Amino acid sequence: MFKGVEADQAMNSDRQTPPRAFIFTFGCQMNEYDSDRMARILAERGFESTRDLKRADLIVLNTCSIREKAVQKVMSFLGRLRPLKEDRPSLIIVVTGCVAQQEGEKLLKQAPYLDLVLGTHALHRLPELLDWIMTDRRPVCHTDFEYHLPPPPPLTSGDVRVRAYLTVMQGCDNFCAYCVVPYVRGREISRPPEEILTEARDLVAHGVREIILLGQNVNSYGRGLEPPVTFADLLTRAADLPGLKRIRFTTSHPKDLSPGLISAMAELGPVCEHVHLPVQSGSSRILKAMSRGYTRADYLDRVEALRRACPDVALTTDIIVGFPGETEADFQESLDLVSRVRFDGMFSFKYSDRPITRAARFEPKVDETVKSRRLAELQALQKSITLELNQALIGQRVQVLVEGRGKRYPDQLTSRTRGNKVVNFNGPDELIGCLAYPLIVQAWPNSLVGLLPDAESDPAPRKAGRPSS
Numbered sequence: 001m002f003k004g005v006e007a008d009q010a011m012n013s014d015r016q017t018p019p020r021a022f023i024f025t026f027g028c029q030m031n032e033y034d035s036d037r038m039a040r041i042l043a044e045r046g047f048e049s050t051r052d053l054k055r056a057d058l059i060v061l062n063t064c065s066i067r068e069k070a071v072q073k074v075m076s077f078l079g080r081l082r083p084l085k086e087d088r089p090s091l092i093i094v095v096t097g098c099v100a101q102q103e104g105e106k107l108l109k110q111a112p113y114l115d116l117v118l119g120t121h122a123l124h125r126l127p128e129l130l131d132w133i134m135t136d137r138r139p140v141c142h143t144d145f146e147y148h149l150p151p152p153p154p155l156t157s158g159d160v161r162v163r164a165y166l167t168v169m170q171g172c173d174n175f176c177a178y179c180v181v182p183y184v185r186g187r188e189i190s191r192p193p194e195e196i197l198t199e200a201r202d203l204v205a206h207g208v209r210e211i212i213l214l215g216q217n218v219n220s221y222g223r224g225l226e227p228p229v230t231f232a233d234l235l236t237r238a239a240d241l242p243g244l245k246r247i248r249f250t251t252s253h254p255k256d257l258s259p260g261l262i263s264a265m266a267e268l269g270p271v272c273e274h275v276h277l278p279v280q281s282g283s284s285r286i287l288k289a290m291s292r293g294y295t296r297a298d299y300l301d302r303v304e305a306l307r308r309a310c311p312d313v314a315l316t317t318d319i320i321v322g323f324p325g326e327t328e329a330d331f332q333e334s335l336d337l338v339s340r341v342r343f344d345g346m347f348s349f350k351y352s353d354r355p356i357t358r359a360a361r362f363e364p365k366v367d368e369t370v371k372s373r374r375l376a377e378l379q380a381l382q383k384s385i386t387l388e389l390n391q392a393l394i395g396q397r398v399q400v401l402v403e404g405r406g407k408r409y410p411d412q413l414t415s416r417t418r419g420n421k422v423v424n425f426n427g428p429d430e431l432i433g434c435l436a437y438p439l440i441v442q443a444w445p446n447s448l449v450g451l452l453p454d455a456e457s458d459p460a461p462r463k464a465g466r467p468s469s
């Protein structure tokens with residue numbers, strides 16, 4: 001409970017039920033992890049979670065500012081909260097995440113019904129700041145960088161799931177010309193390995209079987225830690241955790257893809273053969289303008305090294321179209337790189353000017369209609385490649401980890417291959433949380449359909465003789 005005031009008394013004195021918190025997450029997996037962490041912090045303080053905005057006593061928007069469209073989504077959601085606050089002045093509204101960090105005090109002026117603007121380094125301060133607001137009722141903005149990532153409270157027995165995110169480092173030192181992340185998440189900071197492993201053990205004790213290690217630049221994990229530790233070391237230690245069947249990680253920067261990491265992935269049983277390796281552009285000229293720190297040829301060399309060590313590795317990427325100065329020839333190089341590498345999947349975006357970043361001042365800007373056309377062309381190419389790669393799995397038995405019942409088709413189990421492809425198939429609930437080996441019988445661009453010949457499940461994770469994915 002809160003220090004001065006009991007949470008439920010402060011929110012609604014004539015109600016016997018606990019106060020309810022509604023957390024809405026925009027953006028990336030790190031935000032999902034942070035939202036989960038805030039949910040645990042709030043649960044410790046007596047909050048129940050609700051999915052019903054109208055019944056919430058506390059609304060937290062965990063926001064993203066990576067592109068202008070993301071910020072617009074947040075602002076329009078925030079606008080919808082105004083009448084709720086007018087109806088019920090005791091409602092507390094918090095904006096956190098990257099928009100909070102980027103806009104700070106300005107947000108309080110734009111949305112005077114907001115109670116708290118909470119920066120990306122201050123999530124652990126949520127209880128004390130709520131406490132303050134409840135007694136004082138004056139809006140607060142806290143966006144200092146603290147460079148300290150305290151571990152989240154332990155899970156409760158209600159938190160049951162098969163896969164979970166675990167942030168191992170945050171921030172970024174790369175300052176790519178287009179990217180707001182170093183400004184809104186601060187410099188790179190890695191969590192100590194012992195703390196990460198303790199959190200991982202807690203997740204496994206609560207039924208988690210797959211952990212996705214997160215960092216804006218996860219493969220540079222360890223910089224600044226004493227004693228020195230690399231990301232490959234962390235993977236090696238995590239791979240030894242009893243009960244943990246799979247480990248993934250994201251996002252990797254091509255320039256930091258070390259031979260040590262490649263061999264860790266090739267050798268460690270639980271580490272899945274999937275690398276999300278954002279290339280951003282296929283043109284060396286544009287990569288240079290973006291300050292990515294590698295050329296097109298460097299990127300292709302890394303992919304080759306990766307595939308040599310790990311022939312069935314699944315590769316996904318991010319590409320931006322319409323970076324300032326991107327010509328038709330530059331764009332053709334992006335298309336060509338995609339055709340050569342044949343990524344399993346791709347996230348692609350139209351370049352968006354971000355305040356503060358260097359590229360916001362770069363000229364000439366590419367016309368919006370040109371960006372849209374390039375994006376559509378790129379996505380059509382990738383869709384056909386993804387479909388071909390997925391179709392190539394028809395007739396194979398692949399190792400999947402079963403995550404639960406499908407949302408759209410609850411009669412089916414939903415699962416993922418080691419390469420992160422979704423496979424849906426009929427099977428019993430007992431398989432949830434287990435490894436299984438369905439036969440792939442149908443392929444779509446976004447998922448595969450499997451058939452389970454028998455109820456085979458759960459052999460120990462292994463590298464040799466592993467069915468491909």
Ligand code: 5AD
Binds near residue numbers: 178179318
């Ligand atoms: N405009 C468009 N896309 C961007 N990304 C990052 N900044 C921008 C921007 N200003 C994309 C990159 C990154 C992904 C998370 O978002 O591709 O890898």
Ligand code: SF4
Binds near residue numbers: 173176179180
């Ligand atoms: Fe942004 Fe570049 Fe850092 Fe990725 S590596 S978070 S794109 S600055």
